[in-house]
Amino acid sequence: MSEFEEQYRGRADAAGAEEIAARYRRRADAFGAKVAAVRADQWENPSPCEKWTARDVVRHIVDMHGVMLTPIGRALSAAPGVAEDPAAAFRAARADVEAVLADPALAGRECDTPSGRLTALQHIDQVVSRDLPLHGWDLAKATxxxxxxxxxxxxxxxxxMDAIPEETLRMLRTPGAFGPGVEVFGPEVKVGPDASAQDRLLAFIGRDPRWRP
Incomplete structure (x- = not known):
């Protein structure tokens, strides 16, 4: 690779990192706003995720932020737990992940993940960042x-989702395939041909778009 190509690739990688960080911030802003809007008497409301309450949805998101840090030798900072203060717990976990996104050395560090060898930046973008809008829907429906x-x-x-190989998709729908108690997708829900793009996405991952508390 020539010096010019190396410089060009470095600029492209930096632009990609900035785009990923901005995307994460936007999604975290939206999720955080939903967390902040939950009333004290709503935290034990059921959610579209079977067996999860509204509080459990936030707990999952906070835990997944921790999962993003583990492969690069970091952990969530000391903070109030979700049981005591869900909003504070999410803010602290978000700050920990944003610190990784802001550090090129950490963001570019490669790690082993269920999806193969990824940089921390890619792992965050493909997992917890993508989780935020979907679980934001869960929290919104619950509250x-x-x-x-x-x-x-x-x-x-x-x-x-369209690019997921069939074999991988079967694993994603198999409880425990990625660890004890882990279920990534539920069985696909049937929706009508006139369903919106959002409803089709939710149905694909196993959510019933028509769910009500």
Whole structure:
């Protein structure tokens, strides 16, 4: 590779990193706003995720932030737990992940993941960043908030789902395939031909778009 190509690739990688960080911030802003809007008496409301309450949805997101840090030798900072203060727990976990995104050395560090060898930046973008809009929908449905997902996030997630190989998809729908108690996707839900793009995405990952508490 020539010096010019190396410089060009470095600029492209930097632009990609900035785009990923901006995408994460936008999604975290939206999720954080939903967390902040939950009333104290709503935290034990059921959610579209079977066996999960509204509080459990936030706990999952906070835990997944920790999962993003583990392969690069980091952990969540000391902070109030989700049981005591879900909003504070999410803010702290978000700050830990944003510190990685802001550090080129950490963001570019490669690690082994269920999807193969990825940089920390790619891992965050493909997992917890993509989780935020979907679990934001869960939280919104559980607590009576606006459940619309940003159309850009619906399009991005739908495109990535379409590219999943059938064998991988079967694993994603198999409880425990990625660890004890882990279920990534549920069985696909049937929706009509006139379903919206958001509803088709939710149905694909095993959510019933018509779910009500």
């Amino acid at each position: 009576g908030q606006d459940d619309a997902i940003d159309p850009a996030d619906v399009e991005e997630a739908s495109s990535s």
